[in-house]
Amino acid sequence: MTPLNRLRRYTWWTVAAGGVMVALGTVTDLVAQRYALPRALALATAVALVVVQHTRYLRQAMDGLGRGERRHWEHAGTFAVALAAWAATAGEDGFLPVWAMLPALVVAHVGAVLPARTRRPVVVVMAVASVAVGGLFGGDQATSAMVMAGSMVAVLVCADLAQLWIWDLAVRQERGRETAEALAVAEERLRFAADLHDIQGHHLQAIALKGELAQRLIGRDDELARRHAGEVAELARTALRETREVVQGYRRASLGTEIANAVGVLRAAGIETTVEGDAARVPPPLQPLFGALVREGTTNVLRHSRARRCAVLVDVLDGQVCVRLRNDGVPSGVARPAADPVGAGLAGLRERFATVGGRVEVGPTGGEGFELVGRAGVGR
Incomplete structure (x- = not known):
């Protein structure tokens, strides 16, 4: 049995104890034959009704405070029956305090199922009514009956609502934990998808480029074509190895790599x-993030530009990192990555940088060049 189930069982038996005490106490009083048979039957019916309703609504309240059915006329009718039984026994010589618990039970379960904004005023009105009935029908013991009614209402309401409040907090915490677990799983899936896209896109683009080059060289320079074909096979093996590492959750690529x-x-x-700058100076938590930036930038250079030169610049100052990928290719085709679906390409890269307070910028350098810039810092 889980701790939450044990707490549920403990809470249920604690709040249900009031109804058990009333049932046992009133039955004992009725068996003592203090009342005429018709009166005893009427009181027994009232006790049965109140205890059943109390048990029923407290079970609903176990789903959380304020979440039970709010049948106002039914609550009012049950409370009226409990007050009538209390009035019929309050004036008896040596009345049992257990009868004062009858209206208190109704106050407790009504307060448990009402929403927070109406709970307090309704409970106060019902408590005042219970005390007033004790004063009106208590006869010579009016003061004792009033004190007893007020005490029973206060004790039962505070005890039941306190137990249900603790249970409600436990349920909310458990639901929060389940939500956090679900979010963690979703976040890990997004991270996995982004890493897989980065690796596959990078290597597949290089494989396609070298495959086309090898195809063109066949018959013209077979030796060079074989060399490019061998590089294609090596790239494919590298992609397969890194994909397996991602699947296994062991991949922690550094920016330098x-x-x-x-x-x-x-x-x-x-x-x-x-390459300019020292990648080793980039803080370890940011290494995978900027590694993804370099992979995405490299893939875009191969896919969308006709670059002849490319530069990677790493700048680290006071924990703030800026990595630039510049190329001299024609920028007209580089706008295409922005159209990638969310979660892939530059869109996915921007989302990952945004989670650490960073940003990604793309645009021309002023001439025919183009650059991809990522900025982020520890604690930003």
Whole structure:
């Protein structure tokens, strides 16, 4: 049995104890034959009605305070029956305090199912009515009857609502934990999808480029074509290995590794590539994020530009990181990534940077060049 189930069972038996006490106490008094048979039957009927209603509505309240049925006429009728039974016994010599619990039970379960905004005024009115009946019908014991009615209402209402409030908090906490788990799963799925897109897009673009190049070289330079075909096979093996690492959840690519991979792929495509700055200075929590930026930028250079030169610039100052990928390709085709579906391409990259307070910028450099810029910092 889980701790929540144990708490539910404990809460239920605690709040139901009031009805059990009333049933046992009143039955004991009725069996003592203090009342005529018709009167005893009427009182027994009243006790049965109140206890059944109390049990029924408290079970509904176990779903949470204020979540039970609000049948106002039914509540009013049950309360009237409880007051009538209390009035019929309050003036008896040596009346049992258990009869004062009868209206208190109704006050407790009505307060449990009412919403918070109406609970207090309704409970106060019902408590005053219980005390007033004790004073009106208590006879020589009017004062004792009033004190007893007020005490029973206060004790039962506070005890039941306190227990139900604790249970309600436990349920809310459990639901919050379940929601947090669901969000964590969704976040991990998005991260996985983004990493998979970055890896597959990067390598597949390079494989397609080298495959086309090898195809064109067949019959013209077979040796070079074989070399490019071998590089295609190596790229495919690398993509397969990294995909497996992502699936297994072990992939933690560093920015330095991604820059080295990007330089190798771009140079293999005939694009002169330079690197400025030290990737090792980038804070570890931001390494995978900027690694994704470099992968996406490299893929876009291969896919959308006719670049001859490319530069990767890493700038770190006081924990704030700026990474730029510049190329001298024609910028007209680079706008296409913005049309990628949300969660892929530049759109997905912007979302990932936004989660850490960073941003991604794309645009021309002033001439025929184009650049992709990512900015983020620890604690931003």
